[in-house]
Amino acid sequence: MRFAVLVFPGSNCDIDCYKAVEQTVGEPVDYVWHTATDLSAYDAILVPGGFSYGDYLRCGAISRFAPVMSEVAKAAEQGKFILGICNGFQILTEAGLLPGALRRNESMKFRCHDSVLKVVNNETPFTRHYSEGQEIVIPIAHGEGNYYCDEETLQQLRDRNQIVFTYSDNPNGSVADIAGICNERGNVLGMMPHPERAVSSLLGSEDGKAMFTSIIQTWRDTHGAASVR
Amino acid sequence: MLKAKVYVTIKQSVLDPQGVAVQGALHSMGFQEVESLRIGKYMEVELNTDDREEAEARLKVMCEKLLANTVVENYRFELEG
Numbered sequence: 298m299r300f301a302v303l304v305f306p307g308s309n310c311d312i313d314c315y316k317a318v319e320q321t322v323g324e325p326v327d328y329v330w331h332t333a334t335d336l337s338a339y340d341a342i343l344v345p346g347g348f349s350y351g352d353y354l355r356c357g358a359i360s361r362f363a364p365v366m367s368e369v370a371k372a373a374e375q376g377k378f379i380l381g382i383c384n385g386f387q388i389l390t391e392a393g394l395l396p397g398a399l400r401r402n403e404s405m406k407f408r409c410h411d412s413v414l415k416v417v418n419n420e421t422p423f424t425r426h427y428s429e430g431q432e433i434v435i436p437i438a439h440g441e442g443n444y445y446c447d448e449e450t451l452q453q454l455r456d457r458n459q460i461v462f463t464y465s466d467n468p469n470g471s472v473a474d475i476a477g478i479c480n481e482r483g484n485v486l487g488m489m490p491h492p493e494r495a496v497s498s499l500l501g502s503e504d505g506k507a508m509f510t511s512i513i514q515t516w517r518d519t520h521g522a523a524s525v526r
Numbered sequence: 527m528l529k530a531k532v533y534v535t536i537k538q539s540v541l542d543p544q545g546v547a548v549q550g551a552l553h554s555m556g557f558q559e560v561e562s563l564r565i566g567k568y569m570e571v572e573l574n575t576d577d578r579e580e581a582e583a584r585l586k587v588m589c590e591k592l593l594a595n596t597v598v599e600n601y602r603f604e605l606e607g
Contacts, residue, residue, distance in 0.1 A: 400541070
């Protein structure tokens with residue numbers, strides 16, 4: 298199984314994502330520049346956090362039109378696993394691969410600390426190694442993580458079990474305490490907290506590891522043998 | 527040559543923390559009469575065309591695709607020249 302970590306001008310969690318894959322599942326992983334026009338070699342695509350294009354205009358608004366994003370849309374359609382973290386989540390909503398939008402934190406503060414998340418949906422390819430309702434500690438670091446969608450969309454998210462993570466102590470004002478959502482099919486997930494920064498006790502938490510092991514487990518189930526370290 | 531002024535504002539139903547912060551600052555400076563304040567974006571776009579109809583149609587697409595996020599923002603524009 299091959300992982301791609303997209304790199305936009307301004308990405309700053311790309312190395313963390315790369316290391317997280319390397320250290321948790323040990324599968325091949327490449328950095329892929331935003332100008333790339335072919336992602337066919339990859340099974341999972343990580344859209345990392347950072348400040349792509351300086352967050353000019355709106356977070357993720359410009360990256361959404363980078364050449365690689367039409368390939369990401371294709372990959373999503375093919376059922377490949379797409380994980381957008383923080384700025385990556387903002388990019389996926391701007392691209393229309395996930396519903397809603399991310400606004401400025403209600404508190405007006407940049408929030409950078411551990412957060413307790415509740416696993417609402419453990420049936421996605423990204424969360425099967427968690428149990429339903431499990432509380433996990435994953436750090437956040439964002440100024441614009443206040444998830445918004447209208448009532449109708451929220452109802453759809455609920456009806457289709459697309460709310461994957463909620464905050465125990467909502468740090469940004471997100472609608473319905475939402476910390477992460479997936480698309481209807483479940484193969485595209487966006488979240489503001491950083492699981493890639495929670496893969497070692499040295500970092501304060503290992504609770505993010507299961508996201509990466511979940512992905513590989515799902516892939517193995519559908520593709521047969523793959524080496525897992 | 528046409529010049530467009532594009533205004534992007536946050537929808538009324540959506541909280542504007544930036545506006546709330548600035549309103550609070552004005553209050554603390556003694557401007558108690560400020561009932562509400564909302565911050566938006568103003569953009570000037572120069573177009574190398576004289577076809578107003580075409581320019582309006584193109585600007586609409588620009589706004590919908592990139593300049594505004596219609597999930598949380600409204601937009602309007604004025605054409606000059």
